[in-house]
Amino acid sequence: MQKIHNLSKNQKIIFDLIDKSGGPMKAYSILFNVQKKGIKAPLQVYRALDKLVEIGKIHKIESRNAFIACQNSSCQVSKATAFSICESCENVSEISNSKLSKYLSNFSDNSGMKYSKYNLEFFGLCKKCKSK
Amino acid sequence: MQKIHNLSKNQKIIFDLIDKSGGPMKAYSILFNVQKKGIKAPLQVYRALDKLVEIGKIHKIESRNAFIACQNSSCQVSKATAFSICESCENVSEISNSKLSKYLSNFSDNSGMKYSKYNLEFFGLCKKCKSK
DNA sequence: TAACAGTATGTAATAATATAACATTTACAA
DNA sequence: TTGTAAATGTTATATTATTACATACTGTTA
Known part of the structure; x- marks a missing residue:
């Protein structure tokens, strides 16, 4: 809701x-x-x-x-965000991939820290810029 | 090398x-x-x-x-970084978790984009701050 | 409706973060 | 020893963000 x-x-x-x-x-x-x-x-x-x-x-x-x-109604109040960013044209889009978000939301390690939020930024070349 | x-x-x-x-x-x-x-x-x-x-x-x-x-000799030239950040005391540490880094380095979706780099920041409360 | 609380607005000043432009110097390989 | 890339020094300025303070709006409840 x-x-x-x-x-x-x-x-x-x-x-x-x-x-x-x-x-x-x-x-x-x-x-x-x-x-x-x-x-x-x-x-x-x-x-x-x-x-x-x-x-x-x-x-x-x-x-x-x-x-x-926000392009993703399921990323409730910005607690779990992932973006792809083209380093050439600076185009940005929000990644909505349920496997990825599940994986990261459930991530825990032995640091004793409780993660309540994350932000992930991927960088690379988009389709257009790759083919130039 | x-x-x-x-x-x-x-x-x-x-x-x-x-x-x-x-x-x-x-x-x-x-x-x-x-x-x-x-x-x-x-x-x-x-x-x-x-x-x-x-x-x-x-x-x-x-x-x-x-x-x-950098606290992690294996994160070659900053292409794949992950941090945990305590929102209370602002303590930051680098996460070195090979499963996580493999998962993210191999991540791809149907956007046609080739990801060559990522940065991930997790937020939460560290052990100390949690127990206050 | 009056009083209140919480949220939003307006305005000026300033703090904090980062880069442009240009001159010079150093490191080091050809 | 000379050419070139990297690093340095310096001044000015651009960009991003917040502090402080005054006022107004919105909705609840006495």
């Missing part, structure tokens, strides 16, 4: 922008794009991003300092 | 500092610590860090913007 979050005005503006872009967006590029809608300051963007990440509507691509809309 | 890299003066100073610290260090904290050794500017630090990452002597913890000495 996915909890329904009613997005606030700024959250909605920013989520819609990222979602429509279809790819990762950086915070200051988001800021630039929403200035015409009245969002003027970095903090307004970061606050909305924080909330959207918290509720799982977007994810942060840590190695790129960028944010992408 | 591990290639031997002779570290330059700055690279050695910075690697030794990170290695001795035993944990992740941030770039500007490194800078502060090596100023007495004549390294005065951020760029000198970042250049050494870039090189050390490239040759696999250190890894970047992406979610923390921090750098840690």
Whole structure:
């Protein structure tokens, strides 16, 4: 059961922008794009991003300092995320592979640590860039 | 066969500092610590860090913007890295688990992408913090 | 409806992280 | 000894993110 979050005005503006872009967006590029809608300051963007990440509507691509809309309704509130990143064209997509997510969610070792969350980033060349 | 890299003066100073610290260090904290050794500017630090990452002597913890000495001679030149991060005390350690690394190195899906590299970060509470 | 609590917003300033551009020097193989 | 790649030094600046403080909105409950 996915909890329904009613997005606030700024959250909605920013989520819609990222979602429509279809790819990762950086915070200051988001800021630039929403200035015409009245969002003027970095903090307004970061606050909305924080909330959207918290509720799982977007994810942060840590190695790129960028944010992408969640494409996978089953990755509940961003506790288990995996991405593939093309090092040539910087295309990013979310991997939804149930074997992989099961394997990682159940992973444990002898460190005594209880893992509650993970983020995985794969790098390589996408189909297009490979054939160039 | 591990290639031997002779570290330059700055690279050695910075690697030794990170290695001795035993944990992740941030770039500007490194800078502060090596100023007495004549390294005065951020760029000198970042250049050494870039090189050390490239040759696999250190890894970047992406979610923390921090750098840690490689504790695992088998993770050749940082192509396959996994870390566990305590969200309470921020302790970080490198996971060396051959099953995990085999599983991830061999991972492929139907995206047509060839993965040549990955970075995985697990989050949770370490033994100490769990028992508080 | 009034009072309250929690969430969201607005604004300015600043902190923290990282790179560009350019000049010079060192290491070392041809 | 000369050519070349790597490393260094320095200044300035770009990029990413947070602190601090004031105000407003939303929904609950007394």
